[in-house]
Amino acid sequence: MDADEFWICATCGVEHARRPDVCAICDDERQWVPADGQRWTTLADLAEGGTTIDVVEAEPDLYHIRTRPPVGIGQWSKLVRTRAGNLLWDPPGYIDDAATAAVADLGGVAFVVASHPHMFGVQIEWSRAFGGVPVLVAEADLGWVERTDRCIRPWSDDVEILPGITLTQPGGHFPGSAVAHWAAGVDGRGVLLAGDTVYANPDRRSVSFMRSIPNHLPLSGAVAERIAAHVTRFAFDRLYSLRGGLIDESASSIVRTSAARHSAWARGDFDHLT
Template identity: 50%
Template sequence: MLCATCGVEHAQPSGTCAICADERQWVPASGQVWTSLRELRERGHRVLIDAREPDLLELTVDPAVGIGQHCFVVSTPSGSVIWDVPPFIDRPAVDRIHALGPVLAIVASHPHMFGVQSAWSHALGQAPILVCEPLLEWVARPDAAITPWRGRHELAPGLVLHELGGHFQGSSVLHWAAGAGGAGVLLSSDTIHANPDRQTVTFMRSYPNRIPLSAAVVARLAAAVRPLAFSRLYDNFGRGPSEDASAAVQRSAQRYISWLAGAHDDLS
């Protein structure tokens, strides 16, 4: 079963989904709704796959389920990695990913992106589900494939998870050095979230309920990605600066901090 609002699978659904009851999500006015993969299949949902750039597939569910995230599959010579997990699964998508070679890991940036990670793992030969240690308490469907990690974790040469925190303790990003033709890609989910202007990003504790982070935390997040080379960023809706993204992150963090510090109060 999965929560219809966040799209996260639950072994024993009861009461209200803990992820949605948290201040970083929301419960519908009509109350908690549970659904199942079978019900979604019967309603005609399917996984759409687009190639965003060489060795990078973008997965979405159509019609959207839950939050409607865009997930990614990065291919490397040693295997592929699923980054953020769709809240639905179907055979054509599994076959497409199988064809890329071994699945090195299935990993969500934070609990809102867990999707149906166990279902994907089971369909892909018990592929390891990596969960950053502080996020383990949010796992609602325990699975033998779940493997905790912390800090910095190299999945393949040049493909490295970084625990940043911020949005959640344990929120992470995936740095792919070979992306963007070798200029580097940061798969940032909403640990670092793209703004609609395509030039800047933001950082929040809660996106739907608009709760900010402190200046110290934003400075820490920006400092954590400063050493990483990347020209392009994709958030969990497939958006982000497509050039000079590293500079855009630093510039956006400085702007955010200056507003928090009151530097622009005369404009308010």
Template identity: 50%
Template sequence: MADPLIMNEPLPDLLRGIAQCATCGVEYDAAAVPAVCPVCADERQYLPPDGVQRWHDPTAGDAGVDVVELEDRLFALRVDGGVGIGQEAKLLVTDDGNVMVDVPAAITAAAVAEVAGLGPLRAIIPSHPHMFGLQTAWSAALGGAPVWIARADAQWLGRTPAGIHLWDGEEKVRPGVVAVQLGGHFPGSAVVHWDGGDHRGVLLSGDTIAPNPDGRTATFMYSYPNRIPLSGHVALRVADGAARFAFDRLYGNFSGAILGDAREAVLASAARHAAWTRGEHDDLTGPAGMCG
């Protein structure tokens, strides 16, 4: 691969031809935008309250992107302003090239330069369609890194990356970095496991497994904004799939994280989720759940 910072074209030129849904921030071909964003029309997301579809021009430059170190060799890309749902992409820095997990719904020349300065980007892996963001622009700006799209979720693409890599199941991304599709939130919903700088393991979970605000537990949902839970059976299946790996920390696709004993927390959280969905704790819910 060539030098990681391509930018042979100015950033605004790379963004021409792209339109973003103003609600979810997912990119589409500007010349063929649908009447309604399919990602938002799906029950896992939502249309604007007034029902009016709005499109955003990413060349407007109305958002910033900060690159923040979370731990040794792991960075977050945090967006300030702009459109979309505000996801926080993660960047793994390895001796064999870097991996972006999930994609910001904004891009700036300064952020591209900072990411490039951390080393060559070898893969961009959105965990699921809500995280597509401006993935074709990030790929083009950073050396044409392949964008890994779960084959099961490719139907949601509104713009096809030049370097698309369709994948299934489990693949080694770089030495010490493995991507695996656990399903649940979307059929192809994926997590990325990294050995970590301390070799204790880190799981980048998107919202296949979402860390809760308490920092000690996780949740398993079909739709997060619309509060549709996965069944207990699927939650256990997803957790067991993740638990094949050793990991001490877990980072979601927003600012949430579990910063210790994360593997055990995921398994315990799935067991709790399953117990509640089976009705084992209905006695705790008030008069309607009591017998007699």
């Protein structure tokens, strides 16, 4: 491989500068390695296999970016447009010329940010496609970066990266697990891009707080309450999480009540129902 070549874990979709025996991100209690062993792929292999990217409007100035078929975890990445530049949130594990052109038509990318290491995708490739824009990685999670580049910049606490878009780190799933608050979303009522730091449940009336979603490992009640208190400092009516997860109204209230429910079950308040 030359300096510009790299490997992509087929299970999580995260770029690696080298090909170890196993992807460290997957060989962890929050993720998984396939029963038939570690598998690797490349952008060329994915393109040859027919992988494409859809860019679909979710609401004004917010777009889903989805690989088809899904690459790795298959996150629905988000592009948020502002007059000062665009945020690419939870970048996909794939990029091609058509996707680059589609995003360029929407104003390009000013920052690339993943909510946590499972969502790193091919973040450096997305940066390079738009002139080497900053890839912001939570300082607490820098050790999970498997491909380095000068575009990577650590961050922590609360950072307003674009007017009306603030990154913040409630932690939980990973110590640096982050969300992005978009104040202008939903006619000014606010949107929270939550990755799976806060996971929108299929009932669309509750959220979950998990250390591992695929391995069904919950966080403690105390951490769930801490995360809820942290994110509800911001005003938001809608919440987008991993893949198509969506709370389409009253999301801030739902986060608070879901954390209280989580904590109550963890304490044993409802053991009589079991």
